[in-house]
Amino acid sequence: MPILNRAAELQDEITTWRRHIHRTPELGFDLYQTAEFVAARLREFGCDEVATGIARTGVVGVIRGRLGDGPAIGLRADMDALPIEETSGAPHASTVPGKMHACGHDGHTAMLLGAAKYLAETRNFAGTVAVIFQPAEEGGGGGREMVRDGIMERFGITRVFGMHNMPGLPVGQFAIRPGAIMAATAEFNVRVRGRGAHAAMPHVGIDPIVAASQIVMAFQTIASRTVDPTDSVVVSVTKFNAGSAYNVIPEQVDLAGTVRSLKAEVAALTEERMRAICEGIGRAAGATVTMDFKPNYPVTVNDPGEAAFAGDVAATVAGEAAIHRAVAPLMGGEDFSYMLQARPGAFIFIGNGDTANLHHPSYDFNDEATPHGVSYWVKLAETALAA
Ligand SMILES: [Zn+2]
Numbered sequence: 001m002p003i004l005n006r007a008a009e010l011q012d013e014i015t016t017w018r019r020h021i022h023r024t025p026e027l028g029f030d031l032y033q034t035a036e037f038v039a040a041r042l043r044e045f046g047c048d049e050v051a052t053g054i055a056r057t058g059v060v061g062v063i064r065g066r067l068g069d070g071p072a073i074g075l076r077a078d079m080d081a082l083p084i085e086e087t088s089g090a091p092h093a094s095t096v097p098g099k100m101h102a103c104g105h106d107g108h109t110a111m112l113l114g115a116a117k118y119l120a121e122t123r124n125f126a127g128t129v130a131v132i133f134q135p136a137e138e139g140g141g142g143g144r145e146m147v148r149d150g151i152m153e154r155f156g157i158t159r160v161f162g163m164h165n166m167p168g169l170p171v172g173q174f175a176i177r178p179g180a181i182m183a184a185t186a187e188f189n190v191r192v193r194g195r196g197a198h199a200a201m202p203h204v205g206i207d208p209i210v211a212a213s214q215i216v217m218a219f220q221t222i223a224s225r226t227v228d229p230t231d232s233v234v235v236s237v238t239k240f241n242a243g244s245a246y247n248v249i250p251e252q253v254d255l256a257g258t259v260r261s262l263k264a265e266v267a268a269l270t271e272e273r274m275r276a277i278c279e280g281i282g283r284a285a286g287a288t289v290t291m292d293f294k295p296n297y298p299v300t301v302n303d304p305g306e307a308a309f310a311g312d313v314a315a316t317v318a319g320e321a322a323i324h325r326a327v328a329p330l331m332g333g334e335d336f337s338y339m340l341q342a343r344p345g346a347f348i349f350i351g352n353g354d355t356a357n358l359h360h361p362s363y364d365f366n367d368e369a370t371p372h373g374v375s376y377w378v379k380l381a382e383t384a385l386a387a
């Protein structure tokens with residue numbers, strides 16, 4: 001398997017970085033130690049420019065090739081952790097209570113640092129590689145803020161690429177697809193206000209629990225009866241809060257949940273139907289229903305040509321048999337979507353082997369995946385910027 005020899009040599013050093021980051025997780029935009037660590041490494045490697053403080057704690061390293069002029073491409077990693085108490089028992093487990101790298105962003109950061117070290121040593125390309133380290137992927141929209149802060153223009157980036165580890169996919173394999181690969185996400189809150197009453201006299205009140213239950217059930221018809229069966233949508237009610245006594249019909253119910261879809265039109269149609277359901281059931285029950293719908297990350301859409309290119313690059317590292325070029329899209333969200341709205345590119349999954357799932361308290365990034373990821377990044381840069 002043509003993993004670059006140098007990438008294999010770097011594995012121990014990269015693992016040391018990865019475990020250091022794993023021990024000291026930080027959340028959201030508050031990645032002061034992590035960003036400082038990343039910037040220090042990039043300076044050590046001799047990057048031509050190291051820009052810090054983008055979207056608060058984002059870092060971009062610029063590496064110019066020695067084979068002449070050419071365009072600039074962006075390679076992106078995320079650096080933030082999650083508010084989860086780690087139970088992995090690993091010797092390098094989190095030392096910060098209530099925070100852990102449960103999505104492998106420590107591994108993404110370390111692999112991109114490894115690629116930056118290699119590329120700064122060899123510079124075997126024409127043009128510029130911008131290594132992008134962003135904060136706040138887990139809900140804060142750090143990717144959006146990096147784009148708003150103008151990284152595409154400032155570094156002249158014409159194409160942009162992202163990578164995420166995938167538990168369950170064997171180490172040494174990659175998975176990608178053209179078009180939508182990660183879902184658009186939205187969160188909603190619904191408040192159903194009825195009229196409280198003695199539980200033995202429901203006819204003198206307006207029971208918000210019955211109305212809210214009808215709303216929950218009616219929401220389930222959006223996927224089955226409203227949206228085209230060949231399209232995907234998830235409407236999950238994840239909170240249903242009401243009541244405090246056996247014999248009291250409460251005044252109100254608060255519902256909340258999330259919507260996932262793979263097309264902007266489907267997201268819009270779902271919101272419209274949810275509003276109609278809330279209004280109609282509220283009116284029928286005599287309850288007042290209000291809904292607050294907050295769209296979050298947009299769909300992550302791979303440019304078909306760039307997805308084929310990224311798949312070809314992965315095949316040079318891992319062999320064609322190890323590349324899944326039509327992986328099913330995931331209904332999770334990803335803020336790399338904002339970078340792909342700004343520039344064409346592709347998002348690829350790299351096998352993390354048989355580990356706990358993402359966001360699980362016993363998850364750990366698999367350091368064995370590192371040489372594969374580093375080789376992919378290096379090959380991608382050298383191929384996209386071939387002289
Ligand atoms: Zn995550």
Ligand SMILES: [Zn+2]
Binds near residue numbers: 105
């Ligand atoms: Zn993640």
